Amino acid sequence: MVTNDADSVVATTDLTKRYGRGERARTAVDRVSMTVRRGEVYGFLGPNGAGKTTTLRMMVGLVRPTAGQVEVLGHPAGASAATTRLGALIEGPGFFPYLSGRDNLRVVARYRGLSDRAADQALDRVDLSARAGDRFKSYSLGMKQRLGVAAALMSEPDVVVLDEPTNGLDPGGMAEMRRLVVHLAAGGQTVLLSSHLLDEVQAICDRVGVIHEGRLLRESTVSDLRGTTSLHVRGTPVEDTLAVAMVIAGEDQVRLDGATVVLDTPAERAPELARRLVEHGVDVHEISRRERSLEEVFFELTATKELEAVQ
Template sequence: MNELVVETDGLTKRYGDRLAVDRVSMTVMRGEVYGFLGPNGAGKTTTLRMMLGLIRPTAGSASVLGLPAGRPEVTERIGALIEGPGFYPYLNGRDNLRTMARYQGLPATEVDRVLEMVDLTDRAKDALKGYSLGMKQRLGVAAAMLGSPDLLVLDEPTNGLDPAGMADMRSLVVSLAAAGQTVILSSHILAEVQEICDRVGVINDGRLLRESTVAELRGGATLRVRATPEDAALAALMRIAGDEGVRRIGNETLEVDLPATDAPEIVRHLVAHSIDVHEVTVAERSLEDVFFEMTGTTTPGEELVS
């Protein structure tokens, strides 16, 4: 996973006086699932469009698979679903994909392969105008997978899917990466990104705030201890974790910057000092918590598209 598939250097896009993307430098490695996150208007989709060669940057550069973005020999190795799929409404699902496959010089067997992968084989003969939003999303992902591209860019691939369909799509994305394909995934469901992405990039106001693994972004786990008397528990825990390593976070609850493996020692220490221990739990920050802290947004569930 050391081979660079995508690299941007100071990528910038300006529309008149508005700076949509501000010097974004990011990397995506082969075989990883990369989560690209940002609130509404952050510049995420604009960045992806420059990466795909759909729009020209004002400054900076983007290279994909070792070549400048937008080159025909690069584009043919990329599959993308950006801001919803576009199809012929009066053709059925299979014929829509056949049309796209024909443009790419692919055989009809390729259409059958991707339809099966997104579980649409049984509905492939239905006219697109009768498809639900979730079915259209599945068909859009199938279209992106035609020809087994080296890089897949998927914008909200689980949009409109029921819980079972979302789970199937997550499994599909993971299996594609395991087979050597690289996936750039945007999703407003941060728990989904946390579950399947290897690394994430967080963009806000056109700037890339952070790029790291999900584990690094979330930070380490802490221990939460509910004990009485609280003042005595606080003093006892500070002797173990240091003055800055313990915080009050609620009624009779203290957060301790120590690993979960230290829980037995903490309990023994408190009991030895005649402190009643009511509860010890492991606390980990979710990706959603980190995202809201970094971007200054406070409304869970806000769509992270731009």
């Protein structure tokens, strides 16, 4: 039985997928328990081969778990009641190469019991109407990706699963995709976004799950994952700067990075810090607020895991 909070739309419990048997067995996903809540943009992070796509495949019912459970909108993954309310783009778009973009979406519309108009609206949404009559095989990688997103969004699903949606897109297309995802969330749709583009995830996701070698290392809000902000101060003399910083933030929260004093303290304390430094006759050259990027956190998490594995 999956036990997660009532607001969850996707919930996995000890989700596991193993390929092969005996000594050749390989665990692609290892006891992953994660929750995607209603209306949020959830970023699913991990390097290539971490198990992101396999996990997503199990969520949409394409792959059967070896162990564990996955529920989507209260139904077992793959059940018709779940997939009708879910839109997915998993590991690149899969369309009939001989059909036009419009006809491909009309095929999808028929599967969903929608009218042809839904296909035209979906094409408009991803700005592909001008090339709608061209065969899918003539599309660029970015256009194929946009068509895949259009198909995933066609029936206004409650949950949208997008696996690397910005693959193949140019910078303009990536920005447009980000706006689209934010727009979906603003409209109340839940978005589960897998990506290895950490800036992209940091910019648009509410919560993230970090997966590495099949295991979910961490699941939390982006801000929690990045931790508190720090203040970086350059002042002379450095010794006085350090002393004042320790008074403000406490000895344990201050460290010296070259000539820069780093305080792990909220940015709101910057004015107080500046005032005290001046009062103590310190020449203040710079006070800046720094946040750890998601990329730094991600590499810390995965590197720690690799180090543990080596030891």
